[in-house]
Amino acid sequence: MPKYTVIVVEDDLTILARFSALIAAQEDLALLAIASTKQEGINALLLHKPDILLTDIGLPDGSGIDIIKAINREKLDCEAMVISGFQDEHIVFRALEAGAKSYILKHDDEVIITDAIHSMMKGGAPMSPIIARLMLQKFQSHSQNNALPEALTDRQVSILKLISQGFSSREISEKLDITYYTVTTHIKNIYTKLQVNSRTEALHEALKLGLIQL
Incomplete structure (x- = not known):
């Protein structure tokens, strides 16, 4: 039986199909719903109350960060992972501050993505190497000035x-x-x-x- 339930929010249908297939291939994951807009994502989140939210940032009607915020607002027991193409440090920090536990890039290998999901559910905070380096550089710069x-x-x-x-x-x-x-x-x-x-x-x-x- 699947151990964790998942919803995926992504407006690119090709990428959405890729992520859906990726979840379906994992024995311990069950895909409950997919969505392609912010509002659809929030509705799915409230309806299904999944263990895991995988969301893009840039959506047709807003930001995936708003879906992440809904987890805390509604006090849901759900872990949020961003899977995005955005590498801007301000967007990364906004997502993490909103409650995202992980930030992975869309073009990462499927093994990296699935490993990140499992790591997150074990209490980790996995990030794509590019994102981790970006954050390290940011805080090293901060350290030098303080x-x-x-x-x-x-x-x-x-x-x-x-x-x-x-x-x-x-x-x-x-x-x-x-x-x-x-x-x-x-x-x-x-x-x-x-x-x-x-x-x-x-x-x-x-x-x-x-x-x-x-």
Whole structure:
């Protein structure tokens, strides 16, 4: 029996057929629905409540990022992977900040894509090599322009590790048996110490410093 259910949102019918066949070939994946627009994607997401969302960014009526945001807004237990042709760093960061756990390029080999799906469902955050290098260059440049950040406490490192695994602030508070307010305060202090403004930037700064591993 399939272990994970999937919906795919892609407006290029040739690529959509490729992804659909790719999912169908995996014994542990089941394709529930396909969509070619943002609104169709959101409707499919709410109707089927899949384990996995595979979405393009550029859609005829908007952005796949809005579909990813719907996962958090509706509090769905779904992991989002972007499969796109866009390599612009601003789009990549917007997708990750919206909640995407993975960013893969459309032209990547099928093995890379399927391995990325399985890695994501095991708690990883796989990215195409080009995207990973782009982000590394971005944060190396950021590092050269900033002083060494203040050291994080053990509790703050623990929270960062849970964030890297995709847990929300509410879930972290339950796992660590501390209040939601305490978690959000720690996160704000982490941002200040690492000189960042978002979870995505905090994770990559922590990766660079060796505080966490994905």
